[in-house]
Amino acid sequence: MFAEKLILRIPGPTPIPPRVQQAMNRPMIGHRSGQFSALFAKVAERLKPYFGTRQDVYILAGSGTSALEMSVVNTVGAGDEVAVLVSGAFGERFAKICERYDIVAHRLNVPWGEAVTADLLSAFLDEHPNVKAVFATYCETSTGVQNPVKELAAVVRAKTDALFIVDAVSCLGAVPCEMDAWGIDIVVTGSQKAFMLPTGLAFLAASERAWNVIENRKPLAFYLDLKAYRKSLAEQTTPYTPAVSLIFGLEEVCNMLEEEGLANIIKRHELMRDMTRAAMTALGIPLMTSDEYGAPTVTSLDPKGAFDSEELRKTLRTKHNVIVAGGQQHLKGKIFRIGHMGFCDPLDVITVVSAIEMSLAQIGVDVPLGEGVKKAQEVLIHHV
Amino acid sequence: MFAEKLILRIPGPTPIPPRVQQAMNRPMIGHRSGQFSALFAKVAERLKPYFGTRQDVYILAGSGTSALEMSVVNTVGAGDEVAVLVSGAFGERFAKICERYDIVAHRLNVPWGEAVTADLLSAFLDEHPNVKAVFATYCETSTGVQNPVKELAAVVRAKTDALFIVDAVSCLGAVPCEMDAWGIDIVVTGSQKAFMLPTGLAFLAASERAWNVIENRKPLAFYLDLKAYRKSLAEQTTPYTPAVSLIFGLEEVCNMLEEEGLANIIKRHELMRDMTRAAMTALGIPLMTSDEYGAPTVTSLDPKGAFDSEELRKTLRTKHNVIVAGGQQHLKGKIFRIGHMGFCDPLDVITVVSAIEMSLAQIGVDVPLGEGVKKAQEVLIHHV
Numbered sequence: 096m097f098a099e100k101l102i103l104r105i106p107g108p109t110p111i112p113p114r115v116q117q118a119m120n121r122p123m124i125g126h127r128s129g130q131f132s133a134l135f136a137k138v139a140e141r142l143k144p145y146f147g148t149r150q151d152v153y154i155l156a157g158s159g160t161s162a163l164e165m166s167v168v169n170t171v172g173a174g175d176e177v178a179v180l181v182s183g184a185f186g187e188r189f190a191k192i193c194e195r196y197d198i199v200a201h202r203l204n205v206p207w208g209e210a211v212t213a214d215l216l217s218a219f220l221d222e223h224p225n226v227k228a229v230f231a232t233y234c235e236t237s238t239g240v241q242n243p244v245k246e247l248a249a250v251v252r253a254k255t256d257a258l259f260i261v262d263a264v265s266c267l268g269a270v271p272c273e274m275d276a277w278g279i280d281i282v283v284t285g286s287q288k289a290f291m292l293p294t295g296l297a298f299l300a301a302s303e304r305a306w307n308v309i310e311n312r313k314p315l316a317f318y319l320d321l322k323a324y325r326k327s328l329a330e331q332t333t334p335y336t337p338a339v340s341l342i343f344g345l346e347e348v349c350n351m352l353e354e355e356g357l358a359n360i361i362k363r364h365e366l367m368r369d370m371t372r373a374a375m376t377a378l379g380i381p382l383m384t385s386d387e388y389g390a391p392t393v394t395s396l397d398p399k400g401a402f403d404s405e406e407l408r409k410t411l412r413t414k415h416n417v418i419v420a421g422g423q424q425h426l427k428g429k430i431f432r433i434g435h436m437g438f439c440d441p442l443d444v445i446t447v448v449s450a451i452e453m454s455l456a457q458i459g460v461d462v463p464l465g466e467g468v469k470k471a472q473e474v475l476i477h478h479v
Numbered sequence: 480m481f482a483e484k485l486i487l488r489i490p491g492p493t494p495i496p497p498r499v500q501q502a503m504n505r506p507m508i509g510h511r512s513g514q515f516s517a518l519f520a521k522v523a524e525r526l527k528p529y530f531g532t533r534q535d536v537y538i539l540a541g542s543g544t545s546a547l548e549m550s551v552v553n554t555v556g557a558g559d560e561v562a563v564l565v566s567g568a569f570g571e572r573f574a575k576i577c578e579r580y581d582i583v584a585h586r587l588n589v590p591w592g593e594a595v596t597a598d599l600l601s602a603f604l605d606e607h608p609n610v611k612a613v614f615a616t617y618c619e620t621s622t623g624v625q626n627p628v629k630e631l632a633a634v635v636r637a638k639t640d641a642l643f644i645v646d647a648v649s650c651l652g653a654v655p656c657e658m659d660a661w662g663i664d665i666v667v668t669g670s671q672k673a674f675m676l677p678t679g680l681a682f683l684a685a686s687e688r689a690w691n692v693i694e695n696r697k698p699l700a701f702y703l704d705l706k707a708y709r710k711s712l713a714e715q716t717t718p719y720t721p722a723v724s725l726i727f728g729l730e731e732v733c734n735m736l737e738e739e740g741l742a743n744i745i746k747r748h749e750l751m752r753d754m755t756r757a758a759m760t761a762l763g764i765p766l767m768t769s770d771e772y773g774a775p776t777v778t779s780l781d782p783k784g785a786f787d788s789e790e791l792r793k794t795l796r797t798k799h800n801v802i803v804a805g806g807q808q809h810l811k812g813k814i815f816r817i818g819h820m821g822f823c824d825p826l827d828v829i830t831v832v833s834a835i836e837m838s839l840a841q842i843g844v845d846v847p848l849g850e851g852v853k854k855a856q857e858v859l860i861h862h863v
Contacts, residue, residue: 098506105509108723116504119724122482123677125489125802156679157541158720161702168700195701287720293507295540295679295722316552316700317579318545336542336671338679338722339492340503418509 096416104447105420106236106265106393108287108294109437111344115291118347119340126339132331135342139328141349144357146282146300147273153324154345155297156338159264159285161319162297164192166260166281168315169322170308171227173197178219178229178257180211180247184237184423185262189230196315201226207238207426208395210388213246220254228258228280234266237423239395239432240388241266245277252278258305264288266392267298268352269364269436280305286341289364289392291348291437296341364391367435367444370474374448374467378455383430392436395422397429402460404431410454417450441475480800488831489804490620490649490777492671492678493821495728499675502731503724510723516715519726523712525733528741530666530684531657537708538729539681540722543648543669545703546681548576550644550665552699553706554692555611557581562603562613562641564595564631567621568807569646573614580699585610591622591810592779594772597630604638612642612664618650621807623779623816624772625650629661636662642689648672650776651682652736653748653820664689670725673748673776675732675821680725748775751819751828754858758832758851762839767814776820779806781813786844788815794838801834825859 103110124130135154142152155162167189171177176199179190193200203219205211211231220226229251233244244261251259258280263272267282268289274282279302286296301309301321314320323334352360368391372382375396383395398404404421405428411417422430433451435444448467455462487494508514519538526536539546551573555561560583563574577584587603589595595615604610613635617628628645635643642664647656651666652673658666663686670680685693685705698704707718736744752775756766759780767779782788788805789812795801806814819828832851839846 101506101508103507103509105511108507108510108720111507111724120500120504122485123487123492123495124485125487125804126492126678127489127804128802157545157702158722160719161541161545164700164702192701195698195704285720287723293722293724294510294720295725314579316548317576318541318548318703320579335544336491336669336678338542338677339671340495340677341679418512420509420511 100416102417102446104434104439104443105418106288106432106434106436107285109291109434109439111293112291112351112438114351115344115347119344121343123339126337127332131339134346135333135337136331138342138345138349141353142298145268145272145352148275148300150300150302151325151328152298152300153321153328154333154337154342155299155324156295156336157297158294159283159297160188162283162285162299163189163262164316165299165319165321166283167192167198168196168319169312170258170260170281170305171198172312172315175199175227176201176223176225178203178223178226180216180229180231180242181205182209182211182232182238182240182242183207183235185235185264186232189232189262208240208383210240210242211247213243213250216247216250217254220250224255226255226257228260230260231262233261233263233272234270234390234392236265236393237426239384239390239393241270241390242388244279245273248277248279258308266390269360269392271361274300274302286345289436290345291351292341292344295338296345363440364436366441366475366478367391367439368394370441370444370471371433371435371448373474374471377470378452378462378467393432393434395430395432402455402458404429406458407431407451407454410457411450414457415450415454417447419447445471484800486801486830488818488823488827489802490672490816490818490820491669493675493818493823495677496675496735496822498735499728499731503728505727507723510721511716515723518730519717519721520715522726522729522733525737526682529652529656529736532659532684534684534686535709535712536682536684537705537712538717538721538726539683539708540679540720541681542678543667543681544572546667546669546683547573547646548700549683549703549705550667551576551580551582552703553696554642554644554665554689555582556696556699559583559611560585560607560609562587562607562610564600564613564615564626565589566593566595566616566624566626567591567619569620569648570616573616573646592624592767594624594626595631597627597634600631600634601638604634608639610639610641612644614644615646617645617647617656618654618774618776620649620777621810623768623774623777625654625774626772628663629657632661632663642692649820650774653744653776655745658684658686670729673820674729675735676725676728679722680729747824748820750825750859750862751775751823752778754825754828754855755817755819755832757858758855761854762836762846762851777816777818779814779816786839786842788813790842791815791835791838794841795834798841799834799838801831803831829855
């Protein structure tokens with residue numbers, strides 16, 4: 096099989112568009128040069144619409160987890176109570192980060208595959224009225240749940256003075272996010288999902304409310320000190336060495352996103368989600384998430400023992416050059432997850448559905464060949 | 480001027496070799512795939528010789544500063560006393576990181592341009608016998624001083640039980656480093672200097688002594704938790720998302736370094752240092768460092784008012800497409816620094832010397848055109 100035709104359909108990293116790859120091949124420049132400063136300030140500005148904010152967007156050299164930690168260490172401290180909405184592995188990570196700093200994390204746990212609803216959060220905040228921050232996950236990558244952060248933000252705003260902090264790593268840039276209008280205080284994301292870049296950058300924006308807190312605290316860490324990033328961005332630079340080649344790529348990503356337009360990008364992801372869900376349902380493979388909370392960027396399937404997810408994934412990989420993700424933590428070996436985000440279009444969904452059908456047949460599952468493809472086609476035709 | 484012929488002679492980032500750039504263009508793969516794991520484990524192994532260690536080398540998505548902080552947060556804590564050897568901006572950064580965590584940092588300050596000697600350290604440790612760690616800078620990027628870390632390690636080993644922790648960001652891979660033999664406990668470096676990669680990766684290795692400390696502490700941070708990296712590396716992976724495309728490039732860097740051979744790489748850098756120093760001396764531009772402590776990777780020049788360093792840099796940039804670095808902090812606007820590391824060879828040094836001669840003439844300095852080039856040539860011919 097051609098290594099260059101690998102079909103990467105995991106929930107990040109996603110394939111890199113050739114023109115973005117090309118941009119990253121620009122000769123290296125100094126990160127303290129005027130040339131870099133101008134580029135950096137411009138791309139930071141161009142990220143704002145995806146956050147739905149007029150606030151500045153900060154760009155960090157690090158993975159998504161470093162930015163999750165950044166949202167913690169600048170806003171709360173040892174002994175503070177916070178609420179962490181845990182609908183999967185990445186919600187749990189927020190809680191673990193808090194606990195590393197002796198922050199008291201009250202977990203609102205829901206079963207993996209379910210969303211945290213406004214009602215659940217409202218009741219939880221009644222139990223924990225003293226929390227200084229509420230940490231939520233927009234798209235929970237480990238389950239494919241899209242939590243209703245707009246509604247959750249409304250609950251937080253109505254009931255408490257707590258900051259509302261959202262991990263949007265695996266969906267920002269592909270889904271609506273109106274940070275300012277919805278009243279979200281911090282939104283965090285990464286480069287390797289809807290932003291179609293390699294891993295290695297994280298982005299963060301904070302509300303004026305959040306800045307009022309941040310400016311009056313001593314941050315718990317150094318590299319992740321948001322005040323240092325704010326001071327530097329005012330001078331069009333970064334406090335520590337930025338990942339220059341990824342910033343080259345990010346400029347081209349901004350071009351691509353603007354050419355397509357955010358409204359179209361959001362529609363494309365919803366379409367790919369709907370195609371995937373319709374196809375998997377036609378094949379009789381149970382979806383892990385309800386239609387209401389199914390993420391536009393990743394779909395999780397739980398065959399519940401009808402076949403071996405790992406055998407399916409292996410066949411996809413070895414016979415068709417298609418990579419889908421497995422489960423994390425207690426779902427390892429049980430479920431599989433199809434990424435449909437970033438540099439991915441509806442025909443890519445048809446391809447992966449077709450490969451899943453064939454692989455199922457090849458591992459001996461009685462599958463109606465072509466039926467998933469047909470349902471996906473119907474959704475696509477109807478949509479276009 | 481051709482943007483693609485930009486001559487980047489700053490102390491990092493350095494130009495990227497085309498074959499490394501090419502490697503980074505490989506199609507994206509999943510970072511939790513067997514393919515990535517095998518690649519990752521292999522490059523981590525291949526980094527060991529540059530550290531001079533049999534211990535594992537950890538690869539972090541982040542800039543050099545994140546790895547400096549990693550060496551702090553896993554080894555000491557609030558109230559602990561440490562010694563920080565400050566010979567410039569990056570030594571000072573170690574102290575600032577410590578103070579962020581309420582660690583008591585005793586600074587051994589030397590004037591910028593001078594090295595911390597074994598005698599100075601010995602006397603300092605007599606004054607501060609209770610330090611739990613000693614933080615040093617191998618090459619101080621802001622001044623071009625190469626501190627004698629082998630001798631410093633011997634002092635630490637002889638006088639205390641403190642860990643000896645070395646920032647080797649702007650020299651590792653270009654200079655001798657025998658971490659195990661010299662008794663250094665932690666060595667930290669970055670990707671964008673002698674390793675010829677874009678910015679965005681940092682590397683760290685720790686001695687068995689250091690691990691005995693690390694394993695018995697609760698780390699002060701999350702993303703920088705070394706125990707998590709150790710646990711993951713045993714499974715050929717990383718705790719958080721690695722910077723995949725840079726790891727592709729790192730594999731090709733390892734190929735290049737091994738083809739040249741570390742002994743030859745070290746000689747090449749010493750030669751480039753000697754050429755640069757001889758040429759600048761011939762032009763009457765005072766070196767900021769003594770011959771004994773001049774770094775093989777970067778040379779700092781202090782015209783002491785004989786001409787305007789910023790005017791020189793501007794002329795180099797606008798008339799010759801050559802970028803050299805300015806000064807940092809209190810030396811901003813006063814000195815200039817020539818990087819000669821990584822993807823840089825002796826003829827590149829001739830080029831930059833020639834451009835400096837012409838630029839000096841162009842800004843009205845009475846400079847002996849060609850004399851710097853001639854001295855550099857003599858050093859090169861004599862050497863080869």
